Amino acid sequence: MAITNRNLTWDDISLTSKLLGAGHFGEVRKGTVIVDGERIPSAIKILKHGADDASTQDFQQEVDIMRHVGYHPNIINLLGVCIYQGQQYMALEMAANGDLLNVLRNSRVQKGREQAYPGNRSDSGALTVSTLSPVQLLRIACDVATGMAHLSSKEVIHRDLAARNVLLTDSLIAKVADFGLSRGDGIYEQTSKRAIPFRSTAIEALTLRIYTTQSDVWSFGILLWEIVTLGGTPYSGMKSRLLLRRLREGYRLPKPRNCEADLYQVMLLCWRTCPEDRPTFTDLVKQLDSMIDDKHSYVDIDKDDDFEYEVVDSDDSDNDGINDAFMV
Numbered sequence: 001m002a003i004t005n006r007n008l009t010w011d012d013i014s015l016t017s018k019l020l021g022a023g024h025f026g027e028v029r030k031g032t033v034i035v036d037g038e039r040i041p042s043a044i045k046i047l048k049h050g051a052d053d054a055s056t057q058d059f060q061q062e063v064d065i066m067r068h069v070g071y072h073p074n075i076i077n078l079l080g081v082c083i084y085q086g087q088q089y090m091a092l093e094m095a096a097n098g099d100l101l102n103v104l105r106n107s108r109v110q111k112g113r114e115q116a117y118p119g120n121r122s123d124s125g126a127l128t129v130s131t132l133s134p135v136q137l138l139r140i141a142c143d144v145a146t147g148m149a150h151l152s153s154k155e156v157i158h159r160d161l162a163a164r165n166v167l168l169t170d171s172l173i174a175k176v177a178d179f180g181l182s183r184g185d186g187i188y189e190q191t192s193k194r195a196i197p198f199r200s201t202a203i204e205a206l207t208l209r210i211y212t213t214q215s216d217v218w219s220f221g222i223l224l225w226e227i228v229t230l231g232g233t234p235y236s237g238m239k240s241r242l243l244l245r246r247l248r249e250g251y252r253l254p255k256p257r258n259c260e261a262d263l264y265q266v267m268l269l270c271w272r273t274c275p276e277d278r279p280t281f282t283d284l285v286k287q288l289d290s291m292i293d294d295k296h297s298y299v300d301i302d303k304d305d306d307f308e309y310e311v312v313d314s315d316d317s318d319n320d321g322i323n324d325a326f327m328v
């Protein structure tokens with residue numbers, strides 16, 4: 001079925017009570033919409049009555065950006081919009097497996113349990129610690145890079161790329177979501193005070209408030225780290241001011257123990273201080289594709305006894321990104 005993006009009437013929309021998400025703007029509910037006579041599953045974002053100016057502006061901006069970006073299999077596509085009794089609704093493609101951060105964290109298997117992905121069990125009987133295979137993890141990373149290459153080809157900057165803003169379909173296809181902070185100007189200088197997700201934001205965006213596709217590439221490097229660590233918290237326990245100072249001094253996230261040197265090199269390239277020195281998303285797609293084709297395992301999720309995955313900070317376990325932010 002063709003994904004279209006149109007003005008919907010209220011009769012096209014059916015909402016359920018199942019809440020998929022909530023934020024300052026309002027909420028996202030599971031529902032269906034009728035597109036070309038066919039009723040299809042949808043995540044329906046509802047701007048709450050009395051939403052503040054920033055939320056209303058972000059909502060409108062998100063619709064405009066999605067219309068400008070057009071259809072791509074690795075982004076959450078807009079099915080249509082509707083205003084009913086003064087309330088605004090945005091019908092989005094459904095991604096039944098939910099957000100990547102939760103999928104990664106839920107894929108962690110307790111030591112001693114047996115339900116792990118069979119291909120990950122080693123001959124020595126070492127315990128598998130993820131239900132996702134190394135190839136599935138790299139495929140997810142490559143899907144995100146492909147979606148981001150499309151966004152950058154439309155000169156759209158995401159500004160909040162992180163595992164919590166990537167959604168997975170029932171067949172584990174990754175789709176970049178949450179365009180609320182996105183801007184379509186190729187380069188964006190933030191002038192207003194806003195909370196910034198500091199753990200995944202590029203150094204020049206933190207210091208100079210300059211956002212480009214290359215600052216999204218930095219965030220993609222952090223997202224790669226989140227994938228490899230199965231949803232670990234980057235710079236766990238570090239406060240924003242200290243992190244900024246250390247990044248300026250050249251400090252970067254260390255190599256996770258289960259990460260191959262070549263894959264860590266890709267992360268380090270994404271975190272180069274000079275934005276022009278970072279790879280493009282097209283480079284990243286090529287690199288990750290060749291790693292998937294390679295027989296070598298770049299993510300070793302079959303770790304020995306004393307191996308522990310990166311910690312998940314308790315202050316971000318609610319997964320709303322709000323505690324993970326600071327004001328500039």
Ligand code: ADE
Nearest residue numbers: 020028043092093094095
């Ligand atoms: N939560 C927010 N947006 C969603 C979507 N498009 N699919 C599934 N869950 C969601």
